[in-house]
Amino acid sequence: MEREPATAALLIIGNEILSGRTHDKNIPYIAERLTGVGVNLREIRVVPDIEAEIVSAVQALSARYAYLFTTGGIGPTHDDITAECVAKAVDRPLIRNPEAMRLLTAHYDRLGVPFxxxxxxxAMTPEGAALIPNPISAAPGFIIDNVHVMAGVPKIMQAMLDAVLPDLVGGPPMRAKTIMCNTGEGTVAAALAEIQARFETVDIGSYPGQTATGFHTQLVLRSADPDALDAASDAVFEEVAALGGAPHYL
Amino acid sequence: MEREPATAALLIIGNEILSGRTHDKNIPYIAERLTGVGVNLREIRVVPDIEAEIVSAVQALSARYAYLFTTGGIGPTHDDITAECVAKAVDRPLIRNPEAMRLLTAHYDRLGVPFxxxxxxxAMTPEGAALIPNPISAAPGFIIDNVHVMAGVPKIMQAMLDAVLPDLVGGPPMRAKTIMCNTGEGTVAAALAEIQARFETVDIGSYPGQTATGFHTQLVLRSADPDALDAASDAVFEEVAALGGAPHYL
Known part of the structure; x- marks a missing residue:
């Protein structure tokens, strides 16, 4: 299967998300940063710390999308099994990475803590992996094929993602416009459907809300084509105004 | 394939999560409530508002787990396609549900808004679906086979989930104990691995943190077997104390 260019999937590895103990804080950051470089996040999965689940998810997602990012499971404890699972998924031996050994030896020497x-x-990675630096706690992430293995701790994950972003090959950047209107969704839904049908390259989303003063709807238009985005947004704005929705751009 | 009893998957449907525009608030609530009734949330997927993606995820997840919950995509606009996708996935016709029509007709009459x-x-559901009440904005969710279709708006989703929880068949409830220690993970990792190997029915997770005063690690033990949980927790507590980690239960 051909990978779809400029697409990505995110695989979150960790029992703690599935049990509700830990609230994921990484999805919005990753989604926004990838969007910013023209990479379209197309799927997210969360799986437990179980080898067969991780291997199978890595294989499915890395085969389909241009990039796979994983978070979690790269610490020192028994439940940190991401590196060995990714090695199995990409069919490479798991090795003691010499560069990672150097980084970690120096780090623990500095701390005066036994390595x-x-x-x-x-320090274990699949053979042939390139390291992703970790400026916070030294233990690196790594890249093997199109799989980018990152920490789960948000600060460390963010530093790792920022380090690899410049090397991603994105498509034209997505632009977005948001129109707020003061009606319920159902009032503008037929008009939106008609405009959506006319503008194939624009994605029109409708997000309802309610405040003390009544219903409102946020209409979000997204496209990599600025002219189509402007034309579709103008059409939505006019239709909403005609339907009494008092539109304004956010 | 036999479905694993007392397990569940969650399918989050919506471009807005993948673009980073909306931050999911539903995962922790669903994870905690399911855990509370002895249902083990085993996988989460987020997919865009694309028919083929939704149909294929519903089929894969509903075949494997005892329960599938979906959130999002049940409003009135063109991007709300969950009901038709679920109907395709379970191979039933999509019908205008008479009970849903009655509820919604009465609701919009009360509001004085055109239905x-x-x-x-x-009001569209797969044929044979049972409705899930929506006490907030009337538009119901529904259950077909083991698929539970819920709204994406957190308040509405929560009311819907709470309504169906009493009917779920869970296993013995998972219990958890958390031990805080004031060392880094690497200091206690070998001891934890040894204890984990001895207690197969207990899941031991290790979650590092850092504050101004230094490193700490939260050790979370989970099990449906209270005796094993107590024994494993005692063992972890003793080992952490012996390693100078000054353990205390949270």
């Missing part, structure tokens, strides 16, 4: 056997697990 | 053709889209 013990469990901590050395953080 | 127009687009709003009537919210």
């Amino acid at each position: 013990n056997e469990m901590r050395q697990r953080m | 127009n053709e687009m709003r009537q889209r919210m």
Whole structure:
């Protein structure tokens, strides 16, 4: 199967998200940053710390999308199994990465903390992986084929993603316009459907809300084609005004 | 394939999560409530408002887990396509549900708002579906086979989930204990791995953190077996104490 260019998937690895213990804070950051470089986040999966689940998700998502990003499971404890699972998924041996060993040895020397056997697990990568630097706690992420393995801790994940963003090949950047109107969705829905049918390259989303003063709807138009975006937005604005929705751009 | 008893998957439908525009607030609520009734949330997927993606995810997840919950895409606008996709996935005709029509007709009568053709889209369900009440904005969710279709708006989703929880068949409830220790993960990792190997029915998770005063690690033990949970927790507590981690239960 041909990978779709300028697309990405995110695989979140961790029992703690599925149990509700930890509230994911990484999805919005990753979604916004990828959008910013013209990469379209097309799918997200969350799976538990179970080898077969991780391997199968890595294989399915890396085969289909141009980029796969993973978060979580790269620490020193027994439940950190991402590196070995990714190695299996891409069919490479898991090795003690020499560059990662150097980085971590220096880091723990500085801290005066023993670089013990469990901590050395953080230096394991599939053979041939390129490291992603971790400016916060040293333990690196890595890239193998199109799979980008990152930490789950938000600050570290953000630094890792920012480090790899310049190397991604995006499509034309998506632009967005948001029109707020003061009616319920149902009042403008027929007009929106008609405009959506006319503008294939524009994605029109409708998000209802309610405040003390009544219903409102946010209409979000997204496109990589600025002219189509302007034309569709003008059409939506006019139709909403004609329907009494008092539109304004946000 | 036999469905795994007392398991569930969550399918989040919506471009707005993948673009980063909307931050999901539903995962933690759903995860915690399901855990509370002994249902193990095993997988989450987020897919865009694209028919083929939704149909294929519904089929894959409903075949594998005892329950599938979906959120999003049940409003009146063109991008709300969940009902028709679920109907395709379970191979039933999409019908104008008579009970949903009655509820929505009464609702819009009360509001003095026209129950127009687009709003009537919210009364469409697969044939044979049971409705899930919506005490906030009337438009119901529905259950067909093991698929539970809910709204994406958090308040409405929560009311819908709470309405169906009593009918779910859970396993024995998971219990959890959390031990806080004041060392980094790497210091206690070998001991944890050894204890994890001894207690197969207990899931031991390790979550690092850092504050101004140094590193700390939260150790979370989860099990449906209270005796095993107590024994494993005691073992972790003792080992962490012996390693100078000054453990305390949270």
